[in-house]
Amino acid sequence: MVEWTEFERDTIKDIFSKIDYDVVGPAALTRCLVVYPWTRRYFGIFGALYNAEAIMGNEMVANHGKKVLHGLDRAVKNMDHIKESYCELSQLHSDQFHVDPDNFRLLADCLAIAIATQWGSAFTPDIQAAFQKFLSVVVFSLGSQYH
Amino acid sequence: MSLTPKDKATVKLFWGRMSGKAELIGADALSRMLAVYPQTKIYFSHWKSLSPGSSEVKKHGKTIMMGIGDAVTKMEDLERGLLTLSELHAFKLRVDPTNFKLLSLNILVVMAIMFPEDFTPMAHLAVDKFLCALALALSEKYR
Numbered sequence: 001m002v003e004w005t006e007f008e009r010d011t012i013k014d015i016f017s018k019i020d021y022d023v024v025g026p027a028a029l030t031r032c033l034v035v036y037p038w039t040r041r042y043f044g045i046f047g048a049l050y051n052a053e054a055i056m057g058n059e060m061v062a063n064h065g066k067k068v069l070h071g072l073d074r075a076v077k078n079m080d081h082i083k084e085s086y087c088e089l090s091q092l093h094s095d096q097f098h099v100d101p102d103n104f105r106l107l108a109d110c111l112a113i114a115i116a117t118q119w120g121s122a123f124t125p126d127i128q129a130a131f132q133k134f135l136s137v138v139v140f141s142l143g144s145q146y147h
Numbered sequence: 148m149s150l151t152p153k154d155k156a157t158v159k160l161f162w163g164r165m166s167g168k169a170e171l172i173g174a175d176a177l178s179r180m181l182a183v184y185p186q187t188k189i190y191f192s193h194w195k196s197l198s199p200g201s202s203e204v205k206k207h208g209k210t211i212m213m214g215i216g217d218a219v220t221k222m223e224d225l226e227r228g229l230l231t232l233s234e235l236h237a238f239k240l241r242v243d244p245t246n247f248k249l250l251s252l253n254i255l256v257v258m259a260i261m262f263p264e265d266f267t268p269m270a271h272l273a274v275d276k277f278l279c280a281l282a283l284a285l286s287e288k289y290r
Binding site: 030031035052055056109112113116118119120121126129132133 | 183256259266272
């Protein structure tokens with residue numbers, strides 16, 4: 001089981017109480033698709049993804065970004081049982097979407113950068129460490145049911 | 148994943164805006180790496196303090212940024228330009244090259260903080276490609 005300090009618990013709750021899902025979600029997914037173009041393979045049904053402008057203007061990408069960010073809510077509410085919370089989603093990503101789990105890490109990195117863009121220097125090293133630790137647990141959990 | 152002329156121009160543009168704050172940026176990126184990836188502290192176990200404001204962190208942050216700034220001027224042939232630094236990291240410092248990307252990520256985070264409007268996804272792509280190329284050149288002499 002993951003051990004969380006009080007600071008880490010408070011920080012995660014604080015981040016997610018302040019985060020603008022409508023901005024950060026789309027920003028993170030957009031960055032991922034632009035910076036790591038091979039991730040576009042999973043979103044063929046989203047239509048135009050052939051360059052940065054197309055991706056940034058794609059409504060389906062934006063909506064999916066919000067959906068993915070909200071997908072973290074269950075982990076925020078259940079920090080002591082994150083792996084269990086993602087059992088089904090992990091199976092889904094493995095068996096239905098066939099997503100290479102290394103991509104979860106890439107998206108997590110893009111999320112950290114998206115928040116850094118929003119928060120500026122308020123995104124201190126300690127807050128970043130707590131956030132990235134939280135994301136790494138989610139990333140691990142999402143990969144846990146692959147076989 | 149080689150750098151296009153546009154990538155190189157983007158990197159040079161950002162570096163021009165960052166070079167005056169090399170110590171601050173380097174110290175910030177290094178502090179973040181040590182906080183987010185505690186395993187990286189092992190390379191600095193000889194320091195008195197690893198805290199963000201410490202003189203060692205500030206000094207080394209500046210050293211790293213000067214190295215990266217030098218790499219920016221040698222973008223046309225990073226492998227040759229970074230030969231000596233690669234030997235240093237491979238034979239003397241013996242830094243596991245997997246750590247280069249950990250510092251790279253934190254440089255990107257600092258850039259996102261400094262340039263919230265200008266550090267667009269395309270700019271992020273260009274700088275990430277450059278830092279990957281730099282890490283590869285730095286790994287050249289390892290084996």
